[in-house]
Amino acid sequence: MNASCLCGEIKLRLHSPFISASTCHCRQCQKSHASANAAYGVALKTDIEWLEGKKKIKKFASSDQVKRGFCKNCGTNIFFYDKSHPNHLDIPLAIFDSKINFEPEYHIYVGSKVSWETINDGLPQYEKEK
Numbered sequence: 001m002n003a004s005c006l007c008g009e010i011k012l013r014l015h016s017p018f019i020s021a022s023t024c025h026c027r028q029c030q031k032s033h034a035s036a037n038a039a040y041g042v043a044l045k046t047d048i049e050w051l052e053g054k055k056k057i058k059k060f061a062s063s064d065q066v067k068r069g070f071c072k073n074c075g076t077n078i079f080f081y082d083k084s085h086p087n088h089l090d091i092p093l094a095i096f097d098s099k100i101n102f103e104p105e106y107h108i109y110v111g112s113k114v115s116w117e118t119i120n121d122g123l124p125q126y127e128k129e130k
């Protein structure tokens with residue numbers, strides 16, 4: 001499965017299926033993605049091959065625990081890294097160009113869901129983390 005940013009300078013390939021995937025409605029994801037939510041797949045770091053532009057990723061610490069990587073050029077979110085899961089890198093599902101073999105399984109941080117978003121996919125919803 002291949003993914004890229006909006007300007008195309010960053011390209012990556014994921015070599016195995018996601019471990020899990022969820023849609024997050026926390027304030028940090030809302031701000032960072034400028035969207036009501038962000039769907040992420042959890043990948044093993046070692047399964048990610050950086051094809052192009054890894055050096056163009058700028059990291060931002062959105063909390064003591066979390067670093068978010070985005071394209072310096074176009075601003076696309078590329079990864080989410082949580083210190084408490086050092087072997088994992090979460091990749092936004094929406095940046096994959098090829099068909100992904102995984103869909104979000106549940107919603108997290110619905111406690112901070114925006115008022116104009118309606119969740120009606122029948123998936124489990126968690127107030128904060130799962």
Ligand SMILES: [Zn+2]
Nearest residue numbers: 005007071074
């Ligand atoms: Zn870019």
Ligand SMILES: [Zn+2]
Nearest residue numbers: 024025026029
């Ligand atoms: Zn979030």
